[in-house]
Amino acid sequence: MANIHDVARVAGVSISTVSYALSGKRPIGEKTRLRIDEAVRELDYMPNAAGRMLAGTRTRIFALTAPLRSDTYAPAHMAFVLAVVTAARAFDYDVLLLTEDEAVDGLRRVSSSRLVDGIIVLDVSVEDERADLVRSLGVPAALIGVPGDAAGLVCVDLDFEAAAALAVDRLVDAGHASVALLGHPSAVYERGSNFPVRFRDGFLARAAERGVAASFSMVEKDAPEIRQAVSAILDAHPAVTGLVVHAEEGVHTTILEAVAGRGLSIPADLSVIAGVPTFDTSSFTPPLDVIPLIPADSCVRAVELAVQQLEGPIEPRVELVAPKYRDHGSVAAPRPGG
Amino acid sequence: MANIHDVARVAGVSISTVSYALSGKRPIGEKTRLRIDEAVRELDYMPNAAGRMLAGTRTRIFALTAPLRSDTYAPAHMAFVLAVVTAARAFDYDVLLLTEDEAVDGLRRVSSSRLVDGIIVLDVSVEDERADLVRSLGVPAALIGVPGDAAGLVCVDLDFEAAAALAVDRLVDAGHASVALLGHPSAVYERGSNFPVRFRDGFLARAAERGVAASFSMVEKDAPEIRQAVSAILDAHPAVTGLVVHAEEGVHTTILEAVAGRGLSIPADLSVIAGVPTFDTSSFTPPLDVIPLIPADSCVRAVELAVQQLEGPIEPRVELVAPKYRDHGSVAAPRPGG
DNA sequence: CTGAAAGCGCTTACAG
DNA sequence: CTGAAAGCGCTTACAG
Numbered sequence: 001m002a003n004i005h006d007v008a009r010v011a012g013v014s015i016s017t018v019s020y021a022l023s024g025k026r027p028i029g030e031k032t033r034l035r036i037d038e039a040v041r042e043l044d045y046m047p048n049a050a051g052r053m054l055a056g057t058r059t060r061i062f063a064l065t066a067p068l069r070s071d072t073y074a075p076a077h078m079a080f081v082l083a084v085v086t087a088a089r090a091f092d093y094d095v096l097l098l099t100e101d102e103a104v105d106g107l108r109r110v111s112s113s114r115l116v117d118g119i120i121v122l123d124v125s126v127e128d129e130r131a132d133l134v135r136s137l138g139v140p141a142a143l144i145g146v147p148g149d150a151a152g153l154v155c156v157d158l159d160f161e162a163a164a165a166l167a168v169d170r171l172v173d174a175g176h177a178s179v180a181l182l183g184h185p186s187a188v189y190e191r192g193s194n195f196p197v198r199f200r201d202g203f204l205a206r207a208a209e210r211g212v213a214a215s216f217s218m219v220e221k222d223a224p225e226i227r228q229a230v231s232a233i234l235d236a237h238p239a240v241t242g243l244v245v246h247a248e249e250g251v252h253t254t255i256l257e258a259v260a261g262r263g264l265s266i267p268a269d270l271s272v273i274a275g276v277p278t279f280d281t282s283s284f285t286p287p288l289d290v291i292p293l294i295p296a297d298s299c300v301r302a303v304e305l306a307v308q309q310l311e312g313p314i315e316p317r318v319e320l321v322a323p324k325y326r327d328h329g330s331v332a333a334p335r336p337g338g
Numbered sequence: 339m340a341n342i343h344d345v346a347r348v349a350g351v352s353i354s355t356v357s358y359a360l361s362g363k364r365p366i367g368e369k370t371r372l373r374i375d376e377a378v379r380e381l382d383y384m385p386n387a388a389g390r391m392l393a394g395t396r397t398r399i400f401a402l403t404a405p406l407r408s409d410t411y412a413p414a415h416m417a418f419v420l421a422v423v424t425a426a427r428a429f430d431y432d433v434l435l436l437t438e439d440e441a442v443d444g445l446r447r448v449s450s451s452r453l454v455d456g457i458i459v460l461d462v463s464v465e466d467e468r469a470d471l472v473r474s475l476g477v478p479a480a481l482i483g484v485p486g487d488a489a490g491l492v493c494v495d496l497d498f499e500a501a502a503a504l505a506v507d508r509l510v511d512a513g514h515a516s517v518a519l520l521g522h523p524s525a526v527y528e529r530g531s532n533f534p535v536r537f538r539d540g541f542l543a544r545a546a547e548r549g550v551a552a553s554f555s556m557v558e559k560d561a562p563e564i565r566q567a568v569s570a571i572l573d574a575h576p577a578v579t580g581l582v583v584h585a586e587e588g589v590h591t592t593i594l595e596a597v598a599g600r601g602l603s604i605p606a607d608l609s610v611i612a613g614v615p616t617f618d619t620s621s622f623t624p625p626l627d628v629i630p631l632i633p634a635d636s637c638v639r640a641v642e643l644a645v646q647q648l649e650g651p652i653e654p655r656v657e658l659v660a661p662k663y664r665d666h667g668s669v670a671a672p673r674p675g676g
Numbered sequence: 677c678t679g680a681a682a683g684c685g686c687t688t689a690c691a692g
Numbered sequence: 693c694t695g696a697a698a699g700c701g702c703t704t705a706c707a708g
Contacts, residue, residue, distance in 0.1 A: 051685030
């Protein structure tokens, strides 16, 4: 395996010139550059990563701490991991994957040994020991999600309150005067991430602002309970003509079946918006308008912020990514009669 | 951040003694070791990864190439990634994650730059460009799964033929004389991985060996088609009393509903075994006997084989992991009447 | 049982 | 525009 000395010899220059030619950190004479390029090609030279890390100030590796617990929703989790890796590669960074069992020890190890230049934290929970650790490590880091105590941290997340508000606005703007939110099972609001709470609060707050009636129900995952919840809310609030669903994929389909089962058609009788899913709602029956949670949006920004910190500390912050609305035809004006 | 010279100075020894004390590669005097341990603790010393990589012969990093495509079954994929990372950590190896878009270029980059000591390949397809690449790279590598051309490669996979044969044996041993396999959609058998084919062939071959009637149907994913397939096979082969299912999670539940819908009870009327799922079948209604695909089994072995290759090339091979049977009560003797 | 020293392959001031 | 050289932080023969 050729090294920089081989390239320098073949090109008839010094190793520093080879180094500068490859890094572009100083101007190189036209013909010198050509001879070096030629030598690099001839020897199939690729700089040694360890030499680079040791001499330089960067390892060009980020640690990604992603639990990969089996109780996380795998498709979304996978999409986020993929988005982080893709975003990191755009900055020429590789990603070292640290999982649940080694969350804290692993982060400590790879940052103390200077194996990584920074840390990206995924699947952040309210009480996340990784948040405290990152704070104490003082290493470049960005969290995707917001822990209970975000002081001193750089966090990026979808603006869930704005997303819920956007859903309300769409319904109200279409003429609906009574809206309902079908949410996750109650356990989700009690522990784990705080975004369901933020979505719910954003929903209720905006509905109040807009002066429309609003109700909120938590829905368990079993089909009978889902049907029950749909009936309950439509029976208890007959005026409801706009529905926002913040739940898992399977729950959506069951809700849609239940709605159809009551003889209601979407959007003629009921307008429906899916809130912040990571899955596709355009192939549902009927396709649903959606305010998606887009992994790339948060991940790209988180990686950018981590990269910025390589130059030095930046202001701690919670950066909220603006929600986007995608129309699939499931929202319309309510029937004149109500 | 303390380095090895700091530790040596505080402990009053040379840096080589510190290095040997930490690596355990040569015996160190009792009190010398104590002084070094003390200094390490006092300075919170952790060896610099880049220095280690450059001076040593190992980076202690494996590349894991896992596509993370959105069309792969995420829960299983995540379980495999997790199992690889966990297995690698047991050998004190970290894992660098390379995804789809960079499969070939990324592997070339990290191996040419000596960033990694070896490669673990996940989600291997029949025509997998990564297989050819790994062959040409000549770097320690282990594939989890078997490509069309496995020549020169080290592969590990579940023994799918043996798994299917085990299912047949269980049914035949219980007294069943006519068995059926409900498999994946036809597209799965035509492209992608080859394990569905291996499972099917193992099923048919063992049934022939045991002298029992066997049929095989491919089942699409939509509920109506699933119900249709169940009816078709039970109508066409009324003697069938033993069923093996090799399909996705949702398909299983729909099949069970369809079976119940026909008034058949499991296992009294029909014995059912789930073939090589990565999901839990013990919470199905009823719980199903299962021959699971256990990510850890293949992943641990693949990592072991990669580690072995650090000492030098080993014999190329396709190592098949023996299947295991888990009884949940869904297999019984057929009714005396047939 | 321990140490002095070479060397791994780069980057980057320093010098011209 | 280019080069000689120091140095990053380790490991490991070599020597005693």
